[in-house]
Amino acid sequence: MHLNITMNDVLKRNTFSKAKIAAGSKGLNRLVKWVHVMEVTQIGNLLNGNELILSTGMAWKDNEQVFLSFVLELIELNVSGLCIELGTQLSAVPSCILETAEKHGFPIILFEEEVRFIDITQDLHTYLIQQHYEMITKLESFSQALNQILLSPNPQENILNLLHNSINMQVVFIHSQKNVTLVPALDSSEQENLLVFIEQEQETSFVVRQPIQVLDHPFAELILCSKDRPMTDLHVLLADRTATALANQLLREMYAAEKKRAEENTWMQEWLEGRHRDDEIEKHLSYLGMKGRHQGASVFCVEMENREAGVSETQYPYIQIVIRSIFEPLGFYILPYVKSDHLIFILINLREVMSYKERVRQGILLARENQKLPSLFMAVGKRINRLGALDKSYNTALNALMVQTKLPNGKSSPLYDDLHMYRLISMIQDKHELEDFIQDYLRPVIEYDAKNNTRLLTTLKVFLMCGGSKQETAGQLYIVRQTLYHRIKQLEELLGKDFMEPGKRQAVEFAAMAHEYLELP
Structure with missing residues (x-):
């Protein structure tokens, strides 16, 4: 599949039978993607690179400096070469131009007698289009071969072999877990040298890097590299098609793995109910393929925020x-479990305990930022050291999930350990007891707001949340300090001047949080 056209290929065409290489013979392996006739010196944005330029030299025949500047700009724009017809406008190419071209490996081709540029452009453009058509044909054939391999056993190895056999270049497949597969295989020292070469040449035309994404997440990387042949558009397209096939294969494996894990549901239910011993759990996790020593675990519960918006268990x-x-x-090592009303994930911690909470918070934040996921309530139970005590984490996760569904977004942490006062509130089974407690401490404020259409209760909640800081409270409420002073005075009149004293303040704060938890008006 070597369908790239170089200056060497161009010089073999009949239209170049009388052409002469004046300079830059080292650059005859430059790729040619198009042919362009140019009789101006101001190039600007006229070129994209890899063009073969045909010219009579009319624009710079009397100015050697302009000629040199023109050639240097062509070199900078990665033009394939310059063909000049001598005789009509230009009798010879100055030596400084030839020396510059030779230095940069930039081919300068001379026609010492009159030629028809229209014949050259027509011939080369036809040749280029034919090659492009052949490339599309080869690419389609390659894609069909990939589709057949995807239906066969061990598709990953066969896909990589097909790619290598098609391009005769080194193929490197790096999985997200840093497993490296090389086709053809190399010994350890050669592999190390190759990886160093890839890092050094990643910004050049000798390496093609194609990320492999599954569900918008990078899982692996496909790399093509050659130390003696530059990459072409065909190589990029082949890498892209191969990456798509590998992504499909990975996705299929992931779905198959998820299906197999679903069969573990019965065992998982018993585990969540505390019916398995620690040694049984450890043995089962080893059977499932978990590696490394764990540092405890917790239960992560997920529930749809809106089941009526077309979101289903599918x-x-x-x-x-x-x-x-x-x-x-x-x-984390993840074990999922599906219940009719929510999803459960057992998060087995494989790293140090100190960073556990921060990593859990980071994961929940990434899940919330993923726009392709439906809106979810998420809660994490207590971290337990003994895997046999997972039922405690499960029960606290359900408790935290209930708090999540009761409160407005952002009002409580998804971690049970961070719920603090809400843990006590949720433990009170008698709703009327909570309502009575709220009335005992907040009734004057609630009645005042209802009668005067004010928001003193909101001010009280923010004031308590800010630890009694008047400056921070005014900022949170977007009001001036004097307005806040007036509202605090009203609160003192309604609740008593001692409402911020330690004992009473705790009761008032508990009542305010219970008011939100019960979603009272």
Whole structure:
């Protein structure tokens, strides 16, 4: 599949039978993508690179400096070469031009007798179009071969072999877990040298890097490299088609793995109910392929915010794959479990405990920022050290999930350990007891707001949240300090001047949080 056209190929055409290479013979391997007749010196944005320029020299025949500047600009724009017809406008090319071209490996081709540029352009453009058509044909044939391989056993190895056999270049496949596959295979020292070469040449035309993404997440990378042949458009297209095939194969494997994990649901349910011993759990995790020592675990619960908006359980496999792709790089081994009303993920911590909470928060933030996921309530239970005590984490995760669904977005943390006062509120089973407590401490403010259409209760909640800081409270409410002073005075009149004293303040703050939790008006 070597369909690229070089200056060497051009010089073999009949229209160049009388042409002479005056300078830059080292650059005859330059690619040619188009042919352009140019009789101006101001190039500007007229060229894209890899053009063969035909000229009579009319624009710079009397000015050697302009000629030199023109050639240097062609070199800078990565033009393939310059063909000049001598005799009509220009009798010879100055030596300084030839020396410059030779230095930069920029081919200068001379026609010492009159030629028809229209014949040259027609011949080369026809040749280029034919090559382009052949490239499309080869690419289609390659794609069909990929589709057949995807239906066969061990598709990944066969796909990489097909690509190598098609281009006769080194193929490198790097999985997200840093597993490197080379086709053809190399020994360890050769592999190390190759990877160094790829890093050094990644900005040049000797390396093509194609990321492999599954569900918008990078999972692997496909690399083509050659130390003696530059890459062409065909190589880029082949790498792109191969990457797509590998992504499909990875996605199929992931769905198959998720299906297999779904069969573990019965065992998982028993685990969440605390019916398995630690040694049984450790043995089962080893069977599943978990590597490394764990540092405890927690339960992560996910529930749809709006089930009536076209979101159904058919999206569960997709959500599972995305959650896995987010949390595994953060140091967690993930075990999913599907219930009728929500998804459960067991997060087994494989890294140090100190960074556990920060990594969990980072994962939840990435999940919330993923626009392709439906709107979700997310909650994480207590981290437990013994895997046999996972039922405690599960129960607290359900508790945290209930708090999430009760409060407005952003009002509470998704981590049970960070709920603090809401943990107490959620434990009170008698709703009337909570309502009575709220009335005992907040009734004057609630009644005042209802009668006067004011927002003193909101001011009280923000004031408590800001720890009694008047400056911060005024900023949060977007009001001037004097307005806040007036509202605080009203609160003192309604609740008593001691409402910010330690004991009473805690009760008032508890009542304000319970008011939000019960979604009271």
